[in-house]
Amino acid sequence: MDQPKAPSRLHLWRFVRGDEPSPAFEQWAYQDPTLQTQLGADLHLALISTDFYDAEAVWSLRERLGSYLRSLPGPRCRCVRLRDRDIVDMGSFNAPAPVFEQDREWSHEDVMDTLAEVRRRGEPRWWLWAARCTACDQAWLVGSEERQNDLYCLRRLDEKELRAIEDEDRWPQDFDSYERLLHLGREAGRRVRFADPLDSSLDCTMADLARARPGIKVGELASLLNLDIDLAAELARRAERQGGVTISFDEQSSG
Numbered sequence: 001m002d003q004p005k006a007p008s009r010l011h012l013w014r015f016v017r018g019d020e021p022s023p024a025f026e027q028w029a030y031q032d033p034t035l036q037t038q039l040g041a042d043l044h045l046a047l048i049s050t051d052f053y054d055a056e057a058v059w060s061l062r063e064r065l066g067s068y069l070r071s072l073p074g075p076r077c078r079c080v081r082l083r084d085r086d087i088v089d090m091g092s093f094n095a096p097a098p099v100f101e102q103d104r105e106w107s108h109e110d111v112m113d114t115l116a117e118v119r120r121r122g123e124p125r126w127w128l129w130a131a132r133c134t135a136c137d138q139a140w141l142v143g144s145e146e147r148q149n150d151l152y153c154l155r156r157l158d159e160k161e162l163r164a165i166e167d168e169d170r171w172p173q174d175f176d177s178y179e180r181l182l183h184l185g186r187e188a189g190r191r192v193r194f195a196d197p198l199d200s201s202l203d204c205t206m207a208d209l210a211r212a213r214p215g216i217k218v219g220e221l222a223s224l225l226n227l228d229i230d231l232a233a234e235l236a237r238r239a240e241r242q243g244g245v246t247i248s249f250d251e252q253s254s255g
């Protein structure tokens, strides 16, 4: 009954998600004697005859394997379908989905409802926590980015990493800085703009970012927080005044 966690199925998922590069996957696939029985003759033939140097062929194999894997019974959670590092928007999940995940229009509840908090990192890193899925046992590092883009940054944890967190309070550093969460949101194309930036929490966010990295440039703040440079400068001056932090204005052209 533990089929969904069968090692080869997890391996196939890693490839489908794009978490495993083709050469490593190809090598593994040729060496696993159980694969033909699992996949059936057609799909197995498609796999072993794929030219793994041909991006299009690899993509179409991922599609086929993806629809096969999704058709199998499994836990009700979404863990296995999330990449090792992934982003889940608060509200509807409208991330540009890879082709093999056409129906990836989940709400964050679909993903987060089975993630039970195991431990919080605590101040000053209030955004960071570790979770375990109640449906499949997968552990996750979670960064809640609620100030700018409203999203969760997720990073798959192995059992050793979760134990280090639980037993020794030793955490992977992936989401240690809030700035990193903002970067990840930006890299994923999230560009939230506040309706009234001058009457928002933006100056507090700036102050926190500058406290974590004194001398951060106003241009960097503008980019992270999706602001025009002049507006960013105005907010940055306010953050300096009220937060007692240092922001660098060197590269600013006007203001």
Ligand SMILES: [Zn+2]
Pocket: 075, 077, 078, 079, 080, 114, 133, 134, 135, 136, 137, 138
């Ligand atoms: Zn799960």
